[in-house]
Amino acid sequence: MCQIFTSADPALYASRARSIRLHGAATSLRLENVYWRTLEEIGRRDGLSVPQLVARLHDELDEAGVLGDRANFTSFLRVTCTRYLQLQLQGLIPQETEVPIRVLDARAVLAGERGYGEQARRSRGSGAPLERRL
Numbered sequence: 001m002c003q004i005f006t007s008a009d010p011a012l013y014a015s016r017a018r019s020i021r022l023h024g025a026a027t028s029l030r031l032e033n034v035y036w037r038t039l040e041e042i043g044r045r046d047g048l049s050v051p052q053l054v055a056r057l058h059d060e061l062d063e064a065g066v067l068g069d070r071a072n073f074t075s076f077l078r079v080t081c082t083r084y085l086q087l088q089l090q091g092l093i094p095q096e097t098e099v100p101i102r103v104l105d106a107r108a109v110l111a112g113e114r115g116y117g118e119q120a121r122r123s124r125g126s127g128a129p130l131e132r133r134l
Helices: 033-045 050-064 070-089 106-124
Strands: 015-022 025-032
Touching (some): 015 033, 015 050, 025 033, 033 050, 050 070
Antiparallel strands (some): 015 025
């Protein structure tokens, strides 16, 4: 089982720092390459560069009043990438990267995510094998 994960290309989990400007201030963010690639895909869907996407996410977190320190923001970016991939697997974000994220109904995606979580919790108690639950 673990060989599936341990045989991954080491370049995927090698980390890289990138300097990004947020409102004119340069900041450095360190993420593993697999996350940078996912951020590139998310941004490309809406015609944004990674710095533009990161700045937009930063601004929206700031507007919502939930922006923590830079370490928490880096964690937020990792969670963003993971959720993006999970939402694709759940069919809540189209896998066709030509479909921009901005055209999706955020409320519907979030409602579907909640519904998927409730369904998964119910099926855990069913005794069904894990493969069928996912």
